[in-house]
Amino acid sequence: MSLEQSSYQSLIKLQQVCLKQNIPIASYRLPLQQDITTLVQYQSSPVRIDFTTRASQEQGFVIAPFVETDACSTYILNPDFIFHDDAVDSAAIELLSKHSGYQNVEKRSVKDIITTTREDFIRQVNDAKEAMQAGEFHKVVLSKVRVENLNEDFDASTFFLQLCNTYPHAFVYLVQLPEAGCWIGATPEPLLVVEEGKVKTVSLAGTQIASDAEVDSYVWSSKELEEQGIVTGFVEKTLQSLNINKFSKNGPSNYKAANLIHLRTSFEFESEDLGDRLGDFIKALHPTPSVGGLPKDAARKFILGHESYHRSYYTGFLGPVNIEHKSNIFVNLRCLQLFQKQFVLYSGAGITTSSIAEREWEETDNKMMTMMNVMNRTI
Numbered sequence: 001m002s003l004e005q006s007s008y009q010s011l012i013k014l015q016q017v018c019l020k021q022n023i024p025i026a027s028y029r030l031p032l033q034q035d036i037t038t039l040v041q042y043q044s045s046p047v048r049i050d051f052t053t054r055a056s057q058e059q060g061f062v063i064a065p066f067v068e069t070d071a072c073s074t075y076i077l078n079p080d081f082i083f084h085d086d087a088v089d090s091a092a093i094e095l096l097s098k099h100s101g102y103q104n105v106e107k108r109s110v111k112d113i114i115t116t117t118r119e120d121f122i123r124q125v126n127d128a129k130e131a132m133q134a135g136e137f138h139k140v141v142l143s144k145v146r147v148e149n150l151n152e153d154f155d156a157s158t159f160f161l162q163l164c165n166t167y168p169h170a171f172v173y174l175v176q177l178p179e180a181g182c183w184i185g186a187t188p189e190p191l192l193v194v195e196e197g198k199v200k201t202v203s204l205a206g207t208q209i210a211s212d213a214e215v216d217s218y219v220w221s222s223k224e225l226e227e228q229g230i231v232t233g234f235v236e237k238t239l240q241s242l243n244i245n246k247f248s249k250n251g252p253s254n255y256k257a258a259n260l261i262h263l264r265t266s267f268e269f270e271s272e273d274l275g276d277r278l279g280d281f282i283k284a285l286h287p288t289p290s291v292g293g294l295p296k297d298a299a300r301k302f303i304l305g306h307e308s309y310h311r312s313y314y315t316g317f318l319g320p321v322n323i324e325h326k327s328n329i330f331v332n333l334r335c336l337q338l339f340q341k342q343f344v345l346y347s348g349a350g351i352t353t354s355s356i357a358e359r360e361w362e363e364t365d366n367k368m369m370t371m372m373n374v375m376n377r378t379i
Helices: 005-021 090-097 118-133 156-166 222-241 278-285 296-306 357-375
Strands: 025-029 036-040 060-064 075-077 081-084 139-149 171-177 181-187 190-195 198-209 248-257 260-270 317-321 327-331 335-338 342-351
Touching: 005 025, 005 036, 005 090, 005 156, 005 171, 025 317, 060 171, 075 171, 118 139, 118 296, 118 342, 118 357, 139 296, 139 357, 156 171, 156 181, 156 357, 171 317, 181 357, 190 278, 198 222, 198 248, 198 357, 222 248, 222 260, 222 278, 260 357, 335 357, 342 357
Parallel strands: none
Antiparallel strands: 025 036, 025 171, 036 081, 060 075, 060 317, 139 342, 171 181, 181 335, 190 198, 190 327, 198 260, 248 260, 317 327, 335 342
């Protein structure tokens, strides 16, 4: 069932007002759901938090970077309003349209981000293979950025609804925080889902272009199977390190996400086994080998020393926490960052010793098409 733009005129107006006034807002649609939830904070500013120590106590929408820095931190949007679908109070829209308290917050500049060249990316992949052959780490995820000009008629709200229609299996979101900027995405990878007494997480690795073939018919190379095994082993060890030993494991199996096919293994256990250790679990998982590498510290050090840009909130995590007795935290993949006249695309690929640099470049191009396929239809 598609979401018709004509049925969301109040939501669109709300989003447009908040984006224009720089008011903190987060709209999201969970995978395989119809309901769009929108959180708005206007009476105070989102606060910078240590989410790993406060996760169980917080309620709102969290956004966290790949790596914490003074200039790029974890924030929580604590909502003053919670709206569902198009049930948006017109009085609230009128109130917010007159609210100018966030307009003086200094905005990030796209001038700080330069498109990654093919030559630079291939060199980074080959440097990573050399480091792995020298025993520095087992896997690393390298990423790139591309800066594009926005069509002058681009509307973020329309784009968000089109993402919801195009990618029903993804977590689709539009979030703006004055301190973090404006991000839109359709990510396939849950970091942690807590609902109905269960906790769920996944390992996701391996990528192929989707065709008309049956999802189960795709065959994987030894490199892709190795990559999936690394991520799955990491999740299992993380669970065991937290004394969570009674969990179900399903996979690996083929999983279609947008224009791509991935290998995916799912994990599930009782939420009472996690207790109030939500933050501990996230700290142990993030960044997973699917976005960083393994061992975590060595891979992260390589990334920070070789990538020519700061990832910011790409490959961080985000999502609603303790909203209506559920938490749905996702890895921030298949996303873009909006600026006034431009947008920035992000994508990455897992590198092992058997990686071929040119193919990894092509994979990152294919992942960018998740956003571009819809952007090209948005005017």
